[in-house]
Amino acid sequence: AQTVTQSQPEMSVQEAETVTLSCTYDTSESNYYLFWYKQPPSRQMILVIRQEAYKQQNATENRFSVNFQKAAKSFSLKISDSQLGDTAMYFCANFGNEKLTFGTGTRLTIIP
Amino acid sequence: GAVVSQHPSWVICKSGTSVKIECRSLDFQATTMFWYRQFPKQSLMLMATSNEGSKATYEQGVEKDKFLINHASLTLSTLTVTSAHPEDSSFYICSADPSRGGETQYFGPGTRLLVL
Numbered sequence: 001a002q003t004v005t006q007s008q009p010e011m012s013v014q015e016a017e018t019v020t021l022s023c024t025y026d027t028s029e030s031n032y033y034l035f036w037y038k039q040p041p042s043r044q045m046i047l048v049i050r051q052e053a054y055k056q057q058n059a060t061e062n063r064f065s066v067n068f069q070k071a072a073k074s075f076s077l078k079i080s081d082s083q084l085g086d087t088a089m090y091f092c093a094n095f096g097n098e099k100l101t102f103g104t105g106t107r108l109t110i111i112p
Numbered sequence: 113g114a115v116v117s118q119h120p121s122w123v124i125c126k127s128g129t130s131v132k133i134e135c136r137s138l139d140f141q142a143t144t145m146f147w148y149r150q151f152p153k154q155s156l157m158l159m160a161t162s163n164e165g166s167k168a169t170y171e172q173g174v175e176k177d178k179f180l181i182n183h184a185s186l187t188l189s190t191l192t193v194t195s196a197h198p199e200d201s202s203f204y205i206c207s208a209d210p211s212r213g214g215e216t217q218y219f220g221p222g223t224r225l226l227v228l
Contacts, residue, residue, distance in 0.1 A: 033215045043203060045156075045219035091155060095215045099171075100146070100207075102155045 002027045004094050006103035013082055014111050020067075021077045021106050023092030032096035034068065036077045039105075040088040048090070051075065082110050113139050116208050118220035125196055126228055133191045133223045135206030141186035142208035146217060147179075150203040161214070162189045196227045 003026045013019040025034065036048040051059045051068050058066050063080045079086055087110045092103040115138040125131050135145055143164050148156040160170045160181050168181035178200075180192040189208075193200055203224050207217035 037219075042221070043150075043205075044221045045205065045207075047218075095217075098161065098214050099158055100214070100217060101158075104155050 002029075002094050002096055002099075002101040004092050004101050004103035006092055006106050008106045009104070010107045010109070012109040012111055015082060015084060017082055018078060018080050019082055019108065021079075021090055021092075021108065023075045023077070023103055025073050025075060025092070025094045025103075027073075027094055027096045029096035032094055034066075034075045035093040035095065035100075036064070036066070036075075037091045037093060037102075038086075038088045039091060045091075049077065079108075084110050084112060086110050114210070114218045115139055116206065116218045116220040118204075118206055118223050120223060121221060122224050124226045124228065127197050128195055130192055130194045131196055131225060133193075133204055133206075133225075135189045135191070135208065135220050137187045137208040137210070137218070140208070140210040142189075142210055143186065143212045144209045144214055145183060145189040146207045146209075146214070147181060147189075147191050148205045148207070150205060150222075152203075156205060159191075193225065196225070198227045201225055201227045 005024045032053045034051045038046045049061045065078050067076045089105045091105045117136045119134045145162040147159045150156045159174045160168045162168045162181045162183040164183045170176045183189040205222045206220045
């Protein structure tokens with residue numbers, strides 16, 4: 001069975017600061033994918049970043065980057081130069097065995 | 113590109129009635145669609161995987177007779193909540209994958225169901 005753990009229920013950071021959201025996972029699959037999704041108040045799920053487990057290089061998307069530590073089964077998200085629009089729930093997710101498993105989420109608030 | 117729509121976005125119904133929710137991939141074909149449920153302030157839980165032209169695969173604990181899924185075409189999947197009860201009130205989200213494998217899911221905007 002797959003599990004995804006997000007140990008930070010809530011975080012807040014000043015605008016323009018950098019923030020890191022933590023995620024650990026467990027899976028028996030050898031081939032899997034990891035994701036960070038953002039869910040703003042509208043509740044539309046938005047893909048932030050994606051990482052293939054077989055790739056050693058950490059994925060980056062503009063201000064968003066991950067620190068993928070495969071041996072430790074850790075997949076943290078770093079948001080640089082945080083903006084007010086980054087305020088949302090962030091879910092870490094693992095795709096393996098043909099299904100997507102989500103963590104419990106971290107509510108991130110960017111303070112003006 | 114890769115837009116998924118859901119209809120309706122909001123539905124209120126009386127206990128005992130059935131409600132149908134549609135999920136459409138607007139600009140791509142999706143062999144596989146997924147249905148999730150999200151309770152307030154909680155995470156998304158996979159309910160079932162819907163494959164075009166075949167029966168849906170339900171997750172453990174999800175009643176297949178209560179949550180009927182039909183994937184009639186490569187762009188449409190429907191979820192029917194039969195004989196809805198207040199405990200079925202929730203936010204239902206679908207996703208669609210153009211790649212067949214499920215690792216590239218695009219999410220719909222969700223449907224909020226309130227059963228009175």
